[in-house]
Amino acid sequence: MIGAILPREIGRPPGALRRSLEDVDEVDGRYDFDLAEFPLFRFHKHRQAASGREPLCYSDTITGKDGQEVVREWKCYPGAFGFGGATTQRVFYELVQLYVQQGSRGTQIQFGTPRALLLRIWPEARNPSRADYARLRRDLDILRGYDFHCRNAFWDRERQAYVDMNWRLFGDVCYFKPRPGRSAQEELPFGFIEASRVFQQIARTRGFFCIGFSSHLFRSLKPLEQRLALYLSKKFVSQAVHQRFVADIGRALPIEAARPDNLRTILRQLSQGLLDRSVPTLKSFRFEKSRRNGEWLIVFERGERPKQRSERRARHGVCLDPEVGLLVEDIVEQVGSRDDALWWTKCAEILGPDLIHQGLSQLREAASVQPVRNRGALLTKVFKDVARVRGLSITG
Numbered sequence: 001m002i003g004a005i006l007p008r009e010i011g012r013p014p015g016a017l018r019r020s021l022e023d024v025d026e027v028d029g030r031y032d033f034d035l036a037e038f039p040l041f042r043f044h045k046h047r048q049a050a051s052g053r054e055p056l057c058y059s060d061t062i063t064g065k066d067g068q069e070v071v072r073e074w075k076c077y078p079g080a081f082g083f084g085g086a087t088t089q090r091v092f093y094e095l096v097q098l099y100v101q102q103g104s105r106g107t108q109i110q111f112g113t114p115r116a117l118l119l120r121i122w123p124e125a126r127n128p129s130r131a132d133y134a135r136l137r138r139d140l141d142i143l144r145g146y147d148f149h150c151r152n153a154f155w156d157r158e159r160q161a162y163v164d165m166n167w168r169l170f171g172d173v174c175y176f177k178p179r180p181g182r183s184a185q186e187e188l189p190f191g192f193i194e195a196s197r198v199f200q201q202i203a204r205t206r207g208f209f210c211i212g213f214s215s216h217l218f219r220s221l222k223p224l225e226q227r228l229a230l231y232l233s234k235k236f237v238s239q240a241v242h243q244r245f246v247a248d249i250g251r252a253l254p255i256e257a258a259r260p261d262n263l264r265t266i267l268r269q270l271s272q273g274l275l276d277r278s279v280p281t282l283k284s285f286r287f288e289k290s291r292r293n294g295e296w297l298i299v300f301e302r303g304e305r306p307k308q309r310s311e312r313r314a315r316h317g318v319c320l321d322p323e324v325g326l327l328v329e330d331i332v333e334q335v336g337s338r339d340d341a342l343w344w345t346k347c348a349e350i351l352g353p354d355l356i357h358q359g360l361s362q363l364r365e366a367a368s369v370q371p372v373r374n375r376g377a378l379l380t381k382v383f384k385d386v387a388r389v390r391g392l393s394i395t396g
Contacts (some may be wrong), residue, residue, distance in 0.1 A: 028306070029215045030100045030208035031093070036234040037252060038074045040092075040146075042083045043223050044256035053078055055149075058251060064155045064162065072152045079145015081138055086223035088139040090121045092169075093226075095143075096208060097215055099195065102360070103326050104203035106353035110361035112189040114175065119368065121219070140193060144170045167198040189362045192354075209237060212281040212306030224266070225273045227253050229281070232274075236281050236302045243299040245290070267298055280304040324348045327356050334360050335376040347383050350394050359383045 039056040056076040064070035084092075094117060099109045111117040114136050118128045125132070146169055153165045171194035177187050195203075202208075211218070211233040218226060231252060235242040244252075250263045257263040264287060271285040283303035290297055327348035332338050348356055359382045363375060372378055387394045 027214065028210040028212060029093070029218050030096055031211050031230050031233070032096065032202060033206065033209055033234055036209075036230045038076070039252060039254045040076060041085055041089045041223075041227070042254065042256065043085055043227070053082065056083070056254065062152070062154075064152070065160075070152050070155075070162070073150070075149040077147040077149065079142065079147065081142045081145055084139060084142040084146075087121075087135055088142050089223060089226060090219070091117070091136065091139040092143055093215075093218065094120045095193065099203060100208055102357040103330055103353075104207065105326065106357060107194055107200065108192040108354045108357070109195055110190075110192045110354075110357045112191055112361040112365040113187045114191065115187070116189065116361070116365045116368065117191075123219075140170075140173050144168070144173060144193070165198070168196050169199055170194060170196055189365045190358055192358065209234065210306050210308050212236065212304060213279055217277070217279065221277060221279075222270075222273060224253060224255065225270050225277075228267075228270045229274055229279055232300055233281055233306050235300070237306050237308065240302045240305075241299065242302070243288075243297050246287070246296040246298050249298060264296060264298075271298070271300070281306055327353060330360060331356070331379070334363055335379055337376060340376055343380070347394055350392055351383065351387060355386050355390065356383075359386050 037060075038058050042056070055078075057074070059071055059073045061069050062072050095109050095111070097120075098111060102110065111120075114133050115128060118125065118132055118136055122128075148165070148167050148169075150165045150167075153163050155161075156163050173193040174191060175187055176190040179186065211230060213229070213233075218229070221229060231249075232242065246263055246267060249267070250257065255263055255266050257266055268287075271282070274282045275284075280303050282300060284301045286299050288297045288299055289295070324345060328341060328344045331344040331348070332341065351359070359379060362382045363372075363379050366372060366378060367375070384394060
């Protein structure tokens with residue numbers, strides 16, 4: 001275990017690391033544009049569908065070739081473990097944040113140990129229970145099982161064709177342990193989940209948008225409040241006022257209410273909850289009846305616009321291959337010094353993105369256990385251990 005290789009550090013205030021982690025957490029959270037709008041999780045405890053396994057279905061209209069309006073359809077099928085709910089949403093959100101922190105590169109999202117991932121989701125839960133670990137593993141399997149079928153997903157300019165896509169979010173998930181038996185407390189910090197080809201392509205080409213508030217605030221929201229906040233963040237990137245029929249937004253979240261008036265009541269509670277928690281992107285909301293057909297609309301007025309920033313690029317300094325340069329920037333950011341950039345460049349060239357981020361995940365987990373005075377020295381040891389396990393050789 002990482003704790004076994006750490007010397008007891010002294011001379012650094014115990015709260016210094018905690019404050020630095022909180023500062024990092026103040027960076028705006030990220031999410032995917034399409035997944036913010038289309039239904040993915042089910043929050044109602046009593047399923048409306050008889051079997052609970054019918055796909056979540058949704059459609060909208062996009063602008064296609066020559067300005068033509070095209071109906072886009074989305075179906076989300078559950079895997080062997082069914083649909084995810086509130087905890088699955090939280091796990092998925094944290095996986096996106098981890099991938100962004102890892103530079104949105106590589107095939108693996110390194111989460112270290114299940115404990116490390118649980119403490120990201122619930123920082124106050126210092127001693128997760130056996131049930132917490134079981135729930136986390138189940139949530140990861142639920143995410144791996146999702147199967148998305150999209151018709152007219154987008155217009156491919158290069159091929160001059162509309163694209164139908166069937167795709168998944170994730171592939172394998174791997175945990176590591178020192179002995180054949182399984183104990184959550186003994187797992188080694190090498191855990192990862194594989195990002196699918198489509199997930200990687202989204203990160204590489206379109207990227208993940210800034211939601212306009214921090215992960216700390218996101219975690220404080222109730223599950224359906226989280227879902228509504230993500231939906232509005234996407235809309236508020238380009239709209240100062242967003243209005244939608246109550247029935248349509250209910251299907252998009254989804255809110256599985258028995259009656260239409262219940263749907264309005266729930267939406268009112270969710271929207272007021274965002275205002276009460278000072279979510280900066282929302283200024284106000286109101287209900288109106290459509291003059292065209294008399295159906296209820298909900299109208300949201302934007303507060304602060306979610307400011308979009310480009311992904312971090314390599315700064316001036318030691319940089320050969322662009323991907324290597326970005327890996328070095330990730331390392332420098334974690335160790336807090338550019339003094340050993342040549343050494344980190346060598347490590348990045350030999351180990352590659354997945355092993356580099358595996359090592360950085362171990363460093364973050366070690367730092368969450370106790371203050372680390374020399375992060376560079378610890379990371380060097382971790383990289384050498386990782387290289388030795390894979391039969392690679394780095395010296396320095």
